[in-house]
Amino acid sequence: MTDQSNNFSMPEPVKLSPVCEARHLVPFAEDMGAAGDVGNAIQDISIRALDRAWSTAEKVTAAENAVNVAQLALQKSGNGAAGLVQKDGKINAIPTAYAELASSAKPVLDKALETLDADIRKVASYQESLVKRMDEKLICANTKSDPQLRSDIRNHLKSLGKNKAKYAAVKAAMDGDLPTIHVILTGPSELMGLDATDVKTVRDTARKTLSPGIYKARETSDEILKRMTTASRGLGQKRDSIASYTLADQQAANDALSKLRGLARS
Numbered sequence: 001m002t003d004q005s006n007n008f009s010m011p012e013p014v015k016l017s018p019v020c021e022a023r024h025l026v027p028f029a030e031d032m033g034a035a036g037d038v039g040n041a042i043q044d045i046s047i048r049a050l051d052r053a054w055s056t057a058e059k060v061t062a063a064e065n066a067v068n069v070a071q072l073a074l075q076k077s078g079n080g081a082a083g084l085v086q087k088d089g090k091i092n093a094i095p096t097a098y099a100e101l102a103s104s105a106k107p108v109l110d111k112a113l114e115t116l117d118a119d120i121r122k123v124a125s126y127q128e129s130l131v132k133r134m135d136e137k138l139i140c141a142n143t144k145s146d147p148q149l150r151s152d153i154r155n156h157l158k159s160l161g162k163n164k165a166k167y168a169a170v171k172a173a174m175d176g177d178l179p180t181i182h183v184i185l186t187g188p189s190e191l192m193g194l195d196a197t198d199v200k201t202v203r204d205t206a207r208k209t210l211s212p213g214i215y216k217a218r219e220t221s222d223e224i225l226k227r228m229t230t231a232s233r234g235l236g237q238k239r240d241s242i243a244s245y246t247l248a249d250q251q252a253a254n255d256a257l258s259k260l261r262g263l264a265r266s
Helices: 022-033 036-076 097-136 147-159 162-175 178-186 196-210 212-241 243-265
Strands: 083-087 090-094
Touching (some): 022 036, 036 097, 036 212, 097 196, 097 243, 147 162, 147 178, 162 178, 162 196, 178 196, 196 212, 212 243
Antiparallel strands (some): 083 090
C-alpha cells in the first residue's frame, strides 16, 4: 500500500525583498534632515515602520520553517503527516501543526499590514506638506498686488515667441526671478506663449532653485514610500500564502484517512 501522506509538498515561505530592510533608509537621513522637522519625522516613521514589518515577516518565516521541518521529519519517519482520533464511533483526522500555524500567523500579518499602511499614509501626508512649503516660496506678494507688473511680464513673454518664451521662463525659474515665476504659475499660460508642460517645468525648476533642501527631501521621500509600499505588498503576499498551509493541513488529513481506508480494505 502506498503511503499517501508523502504526496503533498511543503509550502515555501514568502520573504520580503531585501530593499525593505530598515537599514537601507539610514543613508537618507541627511537628505531628510535638510527638510527640518517634517523630513526628520518621515525618516523616523519609515525606519520604525520597515523595522517592524521586517521583524514580523522574519518571525512568521521562522515559524513556517520550523513547522515544515517538523512535518518533513514525520514523513521521513514513516508516520502520517496527520494523526487519527476515534470519537462517537467516527474516525477523524487530527489537524497538523499547519492548521495552528495558519490560524496564528494570519492575525499577526493582518495587524502588521494595518500598522504599515497607516505609516505609509502618515509619510504621504508629510510629503504633501513638503510640497506646500515649497510652493509657498513661489508666491511674490508685491507681484500679486500689482496688476500692471503682471501684465508687463505676460506681454514681454508673449512677445518673445514660443521657443524664446519657454527659454526665458525656465531661466527665470533657475535664477529665482520670483516676480516672473509668480506670474507664470498664476496666470493663463496661453497669454504668455507657454503651454501646460512649460508651466510644469517652471514650477519644478523653481521649487528646486528656491527650496533645494526640501526639494531633495521630497525626491528622497518618493524612494522611501516606494520601499514602504514594496514591504506592504510583500506582507500582503505572505498573508495570502498562509492559505497554502491550510490546504497542506487538509491534504495531510485526507492522506491519513485514505491510509486508514486502505488498511481496512487490506
